[in-house]
Amino acid sequence: MELKEKIKELNLAIDSAIVASKGEQESFRIQFLGSKGAVKNLYELLKSVPNESKKEFGQLINDIRSKAEAKLTEAESLFENSTETKRSEIDLSRPEEDTELGARHPLSLVRREIIEIFNRIGYTVSEGPEIEDDWHNFSALNFPPDHPARDMQDTFFITKGDGDPKKEMALRTHTSSVQVRVMENSKPPIRTISPGRVYRNEAISARAHCFFHQVEGLYIDKDVSFADLKQTLLYFAKEMFGEKANIRMRPSYFPFTEPSAEVDVSCTLCHGKGCNVCKYTGWLEILGCGMVDPNVLDACGIDSNVYSGFAFGMGIERIAQLKYRVTDLRLYSENDIRFLKQFKGAY
Ligand code: PHE
Numbered sequence: 001m002e003l004k005e006k007i008k009e010l011n012l013a014i015d016s017a018i019v020a021s022k023g024e025q026e027s028f029r030i031q032f033l034g035s036k037g038a039v040k041n042l043y044e045l046l047k048s049v050p051n052e053s054k055k056e057f058g059q060l061i062n063d064i065r066s067k068a069e070a071k072l073t074e075a076e077s078l079f080e081n082s083t084e085t086k087r088s089e090i091d092l093s094r095p096e097e098d099t100e101l102g103a104r105h106p107l108s109l110v111r112r113e114i115i116e117i118f119n120r121i122g123y124t125v126s127e128g129p130e131i132e133d134d135w136h137n138f139s140a141l142n143f144p145p146d147h148p149a150r151d152m153q154d155t156f157f158i159t160k161g162d163g164d165p166k167k168e169m170a171l172r173t174h175t176s177s178v179q180v181r182v183m184e185n186s187k188p189p190i191r192t193i194s195p196g197r198v199y200r201n202e203a204i205s206a207r208a209h210c211f212f213h214q215v216e217g218l219y220i221d222k223d224v225s226f227a228d229l230k231q232t233l234l235y236f237a238k239e240m241f242g243e244k245a246n247i248r249m250r251p252s253y254f255p256f257t258e259p260s261a262e263v264d265v266s267c268t269l270c271h272g273k274g275c276n277v278c279k280y281t282g283w284l285e286i287l288g289c290g291m292v293d294p295n296v297l298d299a300c301g302i303d304s305n306v307y308s309g310f311a312f313g314m315g316i317e318r319i320a321q322l323k324y325r326v327t328d329l330r331l332y333s334e335n336d337i338r339f340l341k342q343f344k345g346a347y
Contacts, residue, residue: 003045003046003049006042006045007042007057007061010042011067013032013038014032014068014071017031017032017071019071019072019075021079022079024075025076028072028075029072032068033065033069033072039061039064039065042061042064043061046061101344102340102344103341103342103344103345103346104343104347105332105340106320106324106332106343107213107316107332109343109346109347110316110320111195111213111316113240114195114215114236114240114314115195115215117236117239117240118193118215118217118236120239121232121235122191123191123217124191124192124193125194125195126178126181126192127178127195127196128172128175128177128178128181128194129172130171130172130196130197130199131170131171131172132169132172132177133166133170134167134168134170135166135180136177136181137170137172137176139299140180140299141176141256141296141299142295142299143255154173154202155170155171155173155200155201156171157169157170158170158171171198171199172199173198173200174214174216174313175195175196175215176194176216176313178194179194180299183220183296183297183302184300188220188221188222188309189219189220189221190219190220190221191218191219192217192218193215193218194214194217194218195214195215195316196213196214197211198212198213198214199211204330205329205330206329206330208329209317209329209332211333212315212316213316213317214313214314214315214316215314215316217232217311217312217313218309218311219309219310220292220302220307220309222306222307222308224307224308224309224310226259228310229289229290229291229310229312230247230249232310232312233247233263233289237286240319240323241265241268241322241323244266244271245265245266245268246265246266246272247266248264248283249263249289250262250263252288252290254288254290256290256292256311257293257310257311258293259290261290262285262289263288263289264285264286265283265284265286265322266282267281267282268284268322268323270282277325284322286314286322287312287313287314288313289310289312290310290312291308291310292309292311317329317332324342324343
């Protein structure tokens with residue numbers, strides 16, 4: 001092949017060579033600029049070129065060498081700062097960088113604490129489905145069809161019953177539904193709490209969310225009285241918020257309890273003196289409760305002439321809010337690491 005063509009070919013080869021790593025950079029150097037490389041080879045061939053053409057060809061080969069060198073220098077500067085570490089640079093005796101530990105979620109912490117408090121006085125934990133039928137979420141709990149009380153809990157319906165409420169399915173609006181299942185399947189005495197996630201069709205804001213978590217409690221036996229309910233909740237408040245905590249009850253309404261009450265705890269910050277957390281009332285609302293309506297006992301197969309009981313229900317978010325001074329409900333589900341980090345080490 002003529003030298004001219006060889007030069008042309010090499011020119012093309014240099015242009016199209018891909019140098020994308022340190023390894024490729026080295027093979028490029030060997031292939032084109034090494035002591036047995038292509039450029040060197042051209043200089044060898046130059047020896048047999050007639051004297052009058054030596055200058056012209058010599059110049060062409062010099063140009064090619066410069067081109068290859070430029071490409072190599074460019075590659076060198078590119079990979080100089082690359083993170084590829086040579087084996088000899090790895091120091092196996094260096095201590096490992098700290099692995100950051102996660103934290104328990106505040107709702108898990110509070111859920112666990114509530115369960116432990118009630119475990120100590122003999123309550124067991126019961127769980128049930130989040131997708132619930134009308135009977136367990138409403139009808140068995142003394143919500144008559146079309147009763148406005150169903151609107152108290154804005155429900156996410158999943159399937160319409162087409163006139164047959166038994167076929168209507170919804171996301172449970174409270175874990176009272178689990179307690180219906182417990183009553184249907186066991187005999188008194190019953191002492192159980194039902195922790196779980198519940199859903200309500202509410203606009204998301206600092207004070208409301210479309211899902212939240214509850215712990216609802218149920219106690220059924222002979223001669224259970226309102227005084228038992230009050231003492232149980234006072235015990236809970238003191239365990240949860242400290243010995244100084246006090247409670248008060250205000251009359252309220254729930255279809256499944258009669259009488260019904262809402263319970264306030266003395267403000268955990270100012271202990272009743274009045275501050276901006278309790279809006280200067282000295283009290284914070286924590287839960288709803290009441291004596292189980294005889295209609296509910298009968299609907300679940302428990303003789304209301306023999307047994308009575310009480311029920312209560314609280315939001316875990318609300319208790320955690322008071323315990324950890326969380327001012328915006330949305331923080332619980334946004335997974336902001338700065339929020340979650342604050343619970344490190346808590347158990
Ligand atoms: N189920 C009620 C709610 O979700 C709370 C409650 C439970 C009230 C038991 C009274 C008795 O709002």
